[in-house]
Amino acid sequence: MLNIFEKRFPSELNRNDEYYMSHAYNQALIAWEKDEVPIGAVVVQAGQIIASAHNQTRRTLDPTAHAEILAISQAAKYIGDWRLNECKLYVTKEPCPMCSGALVVSRIQGVYFGLNDPKMGCLGGAIDLSNLPSSNHKFKVKGGILKKETHALLNAFFEKKRAEKKEKEAH
């Protein structure tokens, strides 16, 4: 499934938020190629990317196969501990209720996302699970990284899906 978006090649010399988000974005492109909703995530520990994943709910028929859940599982396996206290997660869209909750229970250090989601995002959009009053684990959240790019990608995918549906219905 072709798309008009190109892979990003950020400089290895400047590992800032955009660097890591570019890698999450490249994962989202892989999702698109597989006809999955294009959302990607990476987990970073001490400056290194230790896990990368993209949304796979369609192919796996598994509602839990979101990019963040897969990246969290990978990262925990990599470090050999289910606690990700020293890890940051970068994801192209504000996490949904499940993924926001997974970031709470995995004790993530910080979450950095692209596009915000006022409807279903649970790190400040619809509600904020990073700061649940009764929870012992709170974490830093920063949105808006590569916002334009991550927005354009998701937008184009859903436009394409709507067009495909319309064409199907016309036949």
Added chain:
Amino acid sequence: MLNIFEKRFPSELNRNDEYYMSHAYNQALIAWEKDEVPIGAVVVQAGQIIASAHNQTRRTLDPTAHAEILAISQAAKYIGDWRLNECKLYVTKEPCPMCSGALVVSRIQGVYFGLNDPKMGCLGGAIDLSNLPSSNHKFKVKGGILKKETHALLNAFFEKKRAEKKEKEAH
């Protein structure tokens, strides 16, 4: 790892909430035997149990391996659709933020739990994700099924863990 709790054998003739919760409870016992936090879950479709799972975070070193997540994945595979609109989930404890969110995104029909969790439960305890104002998917929630039994089981596990820790520290 021995425990003093016994498997439940509910009558097949009366498939009420306690029947399904008894099966979730038996899953929790399996978790205890593996030295995992004893929480179990089953998914029910048209009266049949189509998925059963227990918490496995310790063994798998995976913070996402909660009973509910595993049961949701299994159920979706079984029915061949990630949407669980016609399924109910029974779980021995009120779901955490991640699992409550997973029940939202998997479009579950209803959730029935044993012990409530005012601190981290997200189906009415700390907050209620089943009724997120901005979400299109709302679902029925009922707590307190086999509450005494599910409470006693979790309580005994954590008491045992505390005793083990104390003994370790004393040596």
